[in-house]
Amino acid sequence: MQTKRPAAVALAGALCLAATACGASPSPTAKAAAGTSAPGYPVTLKNCGATTTYTKAPSRVVVMNGASVAEVSSLLALGLGDRIVANQQSYGRSEVPGRAAAIKELPTGHITLNDAYDIPREAMLGLAPDLVLSTTSYGFDAKNGFATRADLTTVGANSYISPGGCDQDTSHMTIDDSYQLLRDLGKIFNVGGRAEKLITESRERISGISAKVKSEKKPNVMVVFSNMSMGGNDFSSIAAHGIWNDILDKAGANNAFASTSKSTFADLSKEKVAAEQVDALVVISYNDPNPEAYARKLLKEFPQWPAAKNERSLVLSDSIYLGPSNDLAVEKIAKLLHPNAS
DSSP states (O other), X not given: OOEEOOHHHIIIIISOOOXXXXXXOXXXXXXXXXXXXXXXXXXXXXXXXXXXXXXXXXXXXXXXXXXXXXXXXXXXXXXXXXXXXXXXXXXXXXXXXXXXXXXXXXXXXXXXXOTTSSOOHHHHHHTOOSEEXXXXXXXXXXXXXXXXXXXXXXXXXXXXEOTTOSSOOXXXXXXXXXXXXXXHHHHHTTOHHHHHHXXXXXXXXXXXXXXXXXXXXXXXXXXXXXXXXXXXXXXXXXXXXXXXXXXXXXXXXXXXXXXXXXXXXXXXXXXXXXXXXXXXXXXXXXXXXXXXXXXXXXXXXXXXXXXXXTTOEEEEOGGGSSSTTHHHHHHHHHHHHOTTTO
């Protein structure tokens, strides 16, 4: 059964972001607050046109849905799950052992969600947060029924939009944006050492894999969301540009459908999909109870693909999105395509 979601939600989060640099720097506001700041503070971030100052580590964090797990997974990876008072993010599974269960156990705030499956304005303000994380600027748009960044300041809350979420164009996102998210959260919560350790380990792991597959021929890979409809054609959730292309490249692969669209997703007919050479299939699971069945269905539907002839497919979830686990996606794809090299 095909899963249909509001287009705004799918494009605000299933795309799941790209890149805006958010650096820490002192400001007059920060200096003024220094006298009442906790050790290691104040910290000031410039984020998507707003300047936010932190005088202590946030303790009442709200994580908006945005069809993402980038933010909640990054908080958990940094050991900050106890700061979350309401989380709306979940993919239902993860490449990281125990992460899906850890996300499921987080408090939700018992919120009645709006039509976009996210937290409406009054409910958000009623949570009395001191930090709200949104995948994109969509989550702070009054037209969508959400509390704005200005609204949040009236209850003493800072707000943060993840890298690439400023203009919601995720087509240029890379793995470096995942590192930026970790680095920014490290600054906000004064756990920069933990963030840099995660970044260094990920970089080293990816570099090692890339070095092993560098001389191998790059297969053409189709990346598609499992049972998701986001357009008018038979295949409207094919990943064309974004962080997955960086992941594919580092795993020794090409995106088979990169040339079919200039935006993040391609919306294609069955005939167009059939005409492409697909050497391997990567299905992205977003709250689908059986994405493996969808992968088998596609291979059966297109028996002419080398992927079907070689039964070469893989299901991924959070590791291929923005977040702290891109190295796992690189590793799993490299093993699928280059078992002897990886």
